[in-house]
Amino acid sequence: MGYESLTDDKISSILLSNKRVTNPQSKEVDKGSHTQRNYKVTSLDGQEYTLYVRQSKLVNDDFSCGLLWHMPSGEVITLVRYNGSSHYHPNHLEETELDFACHIHRATERYIKAGKKPEGYAEETTRYSTVNGALHCLTTDCKIAGLKTEEDYPDLFK
Structure with a gap:
């Protein structure tokens, strides 16, 4: 089964399945203008x-924090991506834009069938404002255990 056959129900089922990080001591890697840490999840x-x-x-x-699924077919698909507010994001099919706000991308059947990036659709969120908050939201939303994360604390003076 290739990712072209994924439905919204199947994507939701995958995201809501219980998962666990198998290498919580993963090392941060310098990638030039950014740092990255990859965790293996099963x-x-x-x-x-x-x-x-x-x-x-x-x-x-x-x-950005994201969850990639290594499909049995050998394909890899981004299921979700939690981004910061450093850029605007266009939702091409809806012809709308998110203006420099934190936002959550999610793979959708509609974007897959349209030949767009599977996770091309995004919605604005106020649930986080930092990378640690985004990681906490992603692991909570996608039922990923085995990794200590920190919630964002809301700024009471905003």
Whole structure:
């Protein structure tokens, strides 16, 4: 089965399956303008994933946390991506834009069938404002255990 056959129900089912990080002591790697840490994740049914955490060294709100699924077919698909507010994001099919706000990308059947990036659709969020907050939201939303994360604390003076 290739990712072209994924439905929204199947994507939701995958995201809501219990998963566990198998290398919580993963090392941060310098990638030039940003740092990145990759975690190996496995579900109870043996599916394999990569959870990545990327942070710009130059711009504090330029970050991304994502979950990649290593499909049995050998394909790799980004299921979700939690981004910082460093850029605007266009939702091409809806012809809307998110203007420099934290946002969550999610793979959708609609974007797959349209030949766009599977995770091309995004929605604005106020649930996090830092890379640590984004990682906490992603691991909570996608039922990933085995990694200590920190919630964002809301700024009471905003």
